[in-house]
Amino acid sequence: MTNNNNYCVIMGGGIGSRFWPYSRKNLPKQFLDFFGTGRSLIQQTFDRYKKIIPVENIFVTTNEAYKELVKEQLPELNDSQILLEPTRRNTAPAIAWASYHIKNLNPEANIIVAPSDHLIMKEDEFREAILKGLDFVAHSPQLLMLGIKPNRPETGYGYIQLNEEQQGDFYKVRAFIEKPELEFAKVFVESDEFYWNSGIFLWNVQTILAAFRELMPEIYYKLGDGEENYASCPNISIDYGIMEKAGNVFVQLCDFGWADLGTWGAMYDVAPKDANGNVAVNGNSLMYDCRNNIVVIPEGKLAVIQDLEGYLVALRDNVLLICKKDDEAAIRKFVNDAQVKLGDKFV
Amino acid sequence: MTNNNNYCVIMGGGIGSRFWPYSRKNLPKQFLDFFGTGRSLIQQTFDRYKKIIPVENIFVTTNEAYKELVKEQLPELNDSQILLEPTRRNTAPAIAWASYHIKNLNPEANIIVAPSDHLIMKEDEFREAILKGLDFVAHSPQLLMLGIKPNRPETGYGYIQLNEEQQGDFYKVRAFIEKPELEFAKVFVESDEFYWNSGIFLWNVQTILAAFRELMPEIYYKLGDGEENYASCPNISIDYGIMEKAGNVFVQLCDFGWADLGTWGAMYDVAPKDANGNVAVNGNSLMYDCRNNIVVIPEGKLAVIQDLEGYLVALRDNVLLICKKDDEAAIRKFVNDAQVKLGDKFV
Numbered sequence: 125m126t127n128n129n130n131y132c133v134i135m136g137g138g139i140g141s142r143f144w145p146y147s148r149k150n151l152p153k154q155f156l157d158f159f160g161t162g163r164s165l166i167q168q169t170f171d172r173y174k175k176i177i178p179v180e181n182i183f184v185t186t187n188e189a190y191k192e193l194v195k196e197q198l199p200e201l202n203d204s205q206i207l208l209e210p211t212r213r214n215t216a217p218a219i220a221w222a223s224y225h226i227k228n229l230n231p232e233a234n235i236i237v238a239p240s241d242h243l244i245m246k247e248d249e250f251r252e253a254i255l256k257g258l259d260f261v262a263h264s265p266q267l268l269m270l271g272i273k274p275n276r277p278e279t280g281y282g283y284i285q286l287n288e289e290q291q292g293d294f295y296k297v298r299a300f301i302e303k304p305e306l307e308f309a310k311v312f313v314e315s316d317e318f319y320w321n322s323g324i325f326l327w328n329v330q331t332i333l334a335a336f337r338e339l340m341p342e343i344y345y346k347l348g349d350g351e352e353n354y355a356s357c358p359n360i361s362i363d364y365g366i367m368e369k370a371g372n373v374f375v376q377l378c379d380f381g382w383a384d385l386g387t388w389g390a391m392y393d394v395a396p397k398d399a400n401g402n403v404a405v406n407g408n409s410l411m412y413d414c415r416n417n418i419v420v421i422p423e424g425k426l427a428v429i430q431d432l433e434g435y436l437v438a439l440r441d442n443v444l445l446i447c448k449k450d451d452e453a454a455i456r457k458f459v460n461d462a463q464v465k466l467g468d469k470f471v
Numbered sequence: 472m473t474n475n476n477n478y479c480v481i482m483g484g485g486i487g488s489r490f491w492p493y494s495r496k497n498l499p500k501q502f503l504d505f506f507g508t509g510r511s512l513i514q515q516t517f518d519r520y521k522k523i524i525p526v527e528n529i530f531v532t533t534n535e536a537y538k539e540l541v542k543e544q545l546p547e548l549n550d551s552q553i554l555l556e557p558t559r560r561n562t563a564p565a566i567a568w569a570s571y572h573i574k575n576l577n578p579e580a581n582i583i584v585a586p587s588d589h590l591i592m593k594e595d596e597f598r599e600a601i602l603k604g605l606d607f608v609a610h611s612p613q614l615l616m617l618g619i620k621p622n623r624p625e626t627g628y629g630y631i632q633l634n635e636e637q638q639g640d641f642y643k644v645r646a647f648i649e650k651p652e653l654e655f656a657k658v659f660v661e662s663d664e665f666y667w668n669s670g671i672f673l674w675n676v677q678t679i680l681a682a683f684r685e686l687m688p689e690i691y692y693k694l695g696d697g698e699e700n701y702a703s704c705p706n707i708s709i710d711y712g713i714m715e716k717a718g719n720v721f722v723q724l725c726d727f728g729w730a731d732l733g734t735w736g737a738m739y740d741v742a743p744k745d746a747n748g749n750v751a752v753n754g755n756s757l758m759y760d761c762r763n764n765i766v767v768i769p770e771g772k773l774a775v776i777q778d779l780e781g782y783l784v785a786l787r788d789n790v791l792l793i794c795k796k797d798d799e800a801a802i803r804k805f806v807n808d809a810q811v812k813l814g815d816k817f818v
Contacts, residue, residue, distance in 0.1 A: 410808055426817040428805045430794035439791055444768060447777035458775045461757055470773040
C-alpha cells in the first residue's frame with residue numbers, strides 16, 4: 125500500500141525549554157517519554173509514519189547537538205536520513221533545504237512535514253487522513269495543512285479560518301489566527317469555521333519549491349546553490365514566510381485525537397485527573413488537600429504533597445521545580461536565572 | 472583532666488520519624504549530617520563528650536537495627552560499649568539497664584545521660600557546665616538536669632520551673648511543664664524562673680539506682696536480675712517515671728547554645744534565613760515570591776520554587792515531601808500512609 129513517491133520530514137531540532145526541568149538543553153521534549161509508554165514523542169511520530177511511508181523515505185531534520193539522540197532513538201534510520209541543519213534557523217530554511225534534498229532524490233515526491241513532539245491518539249483516523257491528503261497534493265498544486273476540529277476553546281493553539289471555497293473535503297484557507305484570547309477562542313469553537321493548526325503540512329515538492337521561489341526567493345536561490353549558504357538564510361517560520369502569504373493554501377478537516385503539549389499547562393489539560401483535578405505522571409503520589417496540580421516525578425519515586433492548588437511539581441535528575449502551572453513565561457525566566465547564576469549544570 | 476569515674480550514656484535508639492523523608496526507618500535523625508558539616512548528630516555528640524570523658528567510659532544505647540550504623544559512625548567504640556536494648560522500650564528501662572551495666576564496671580560512677588540528636592553551639596561553655604555538674608553529683612546524692620536559659624517563647628520544648636531552694640548554682644526543681652501554649656511560653660521567658668529541659672541528666676550511679684528502687688521498683692528488681700526481663704519492663708520515660716516524682720531533682724542553669732531540632736519547624740526557627748524568611752539547607756535554591764519556607768535538598772541539586780509560603784520542601788533519595796512546615800502531626804500520617812499504601816520502600 126505504500127507509495128514510493130511519498131516522503132516524510134520529521135522536524136526534530138526543537139529545544140523545548142518550556143518543559144524544563146523535564147526537558148533539558150541536551151534532552152529536549154521530543155526525545156522524552158512523557159507518559160512512560162516506552163517510546164519518546166519522536167519515536168511515536170516515526171512509528172506512525174512508517175506505517176504510511178517507506179522507511180527509507182522518512183527524514184529527520186535536527187542539528188548536530190541532537191544527532192546522537194536521533195540515531196539512538198531511531199536506529200532504523202541510516203545517517204543519510206538525518207538532515208543536520210548547518211545552523212539553527214527557523215522552519216522556513218529547514219523545510220526549503222529538506223525539500224531540495226528530497227527533490228534531488230525524487231522530483232515527483234509528495235512530502236509530509238511534521239512536528240516531532242505532538243501526540244496523536246487515533247492512529248487509524250490519522251493514517252486515513254494522511255493518505256487522503258497525500259493523494260490530494262499529488263494531484264493538485266496546493267499547499268495543504270491538516271486542521272483539527274477543536275473540542276474546547278484552547279488559547280494555546282493557533283487557529284485556521286476556513287474560506288467557503290472547497291475542493292471535496294479540502295477548504296481554502298481564509299486566515300491564520302495566532303493563540304487567541306479566551307473570548308475569541310470560545311466563538312471559534314462554536315462557529316465550525318475555525319480549526320486548530322496542527323503544524324502538519326503536505327505538498328508536492330514542486331509546489332513548495334515554487335512557493336519559495338515566489339514568496340521567499342532569497343531562501344530559494346541561496347539553498348538552490350547548496351547548503352553552504354544556510355547560515356545566511358533569514359530566521360523565518362514557514363507559517364509566516366509561506367503559509368500566510370501563498371494563495372494556494374488549503375486545509376483538510378481532521379479529527380484524530382491530536383494534541384500539541386506545548387506547555388505544562390497544556391499537558392495538564394489533556395491528562396487524566398483524579399477527583400480533585402490532580403494529574404500525576406510516572407512515579408507515586410500521595411496528595412492531601414490538593415487541587416488542580418500536575419506532579420511529574422520519575423518512576424520509583426514518591427511525592428507527598430499537602431495543600432497546593434494549581435501548581436506544577438516536576439522533579440528530574442538534579443532539578444526540582446515547584447511553580448504555578450499556568451505561568452508559562454516564568455519557566456523561561458527560571459531556566460535563564462539558573463543558567464546565569466549557576467551555569468550549565470541545571471539547564 | 473579526665474576523671475575515670477565519669478561515664479556517659481548517649482541514647483541512640485530513636486526513630487525520628489518527624490524528619491521524614493530526611494530521616495528514614497533505616498537512617499534516623501541522629502545518624503544524619505543535617506547541615507553538611509561532615510559529622511552526623513550522634514558523631515557530634517560523641518565528639519563533644521570524648522573531650523570530657525575517657526573514650527572507654529562512653530556508652531551508646533541503641534537497638535539491633537542501628538547497631539551497624541553506630542559501629543560505622545563511631546568506630547572508636549568497641550562492641551562492649553554499644554548497649555543493644557533487647558526490645559524497644561522507653562527511656563526509663565533503657566537508663567536503668569545502662570546504670571546496672573556501668574555499676575558493675577564501677578560502683579562509684581558518675582553518669583551523664585544525653586540525647587544523641589541535639590545541637591550544641593558553644594562547646595567551651597558546654598564542657599564547663601558538664602564538669603561542674605559532674606562534680607556536683609559526685610558529692611551530692613541528687614538527680615541533676617541541665618536547664619537551658621530560654622531565648623524565645625518556644626512552644627516545642629518542655630520547661631523546668633525552679634524552686635527557690637538552691638545549692639550554689641544548682642536549683643531544686645519545682646515543676647515540669649510539657650510543651651506549653653504560646654501565651655504561657657511568653658510568660659516563662661519573661662520570668663527568669665523557667666528553663667528549657669535539655670534532656671541531659673547527670674547523677675551518681677548509686678543515686679539513680681536508689682531512685683529506681685524507690686519510684687519504679689518493678690524496673691529496679693527486674694533489671695537487677697539481668698537483661699532477660701527487659702521486654703517485660705513498662706514503656707515509661709525517665710521524665711515521667713523518675714524526674715517528675717523524685718524529691719531530689721536539681722537543675723543546673725546553663726547557656727551553651729543548645730537546640731533540640733525535634734521537628735522541621737524547630738529547624739526552621741533556628742536556621743539562618745534570607746530576607747524573605749526562607750531557609751535553604753544543602754543544595755541550591757532559587758525562590759520567587761516565597762516566604763517563610765524551609766527547603767532541604769541534597770548537595771548538587773537545584774530547587775526552583777515559586778509562590779509558596781510556610782512550606783517544607785524536602786527531597787531525599789526516592790521521596791519528595793511538600794507540606795505545611797508547622798503541621799507536625801501530618802508528617803506522621805504521611806509516613807504511615809506511605810507504609811500502608813506502598814510498603815517499606817519509601818519509609
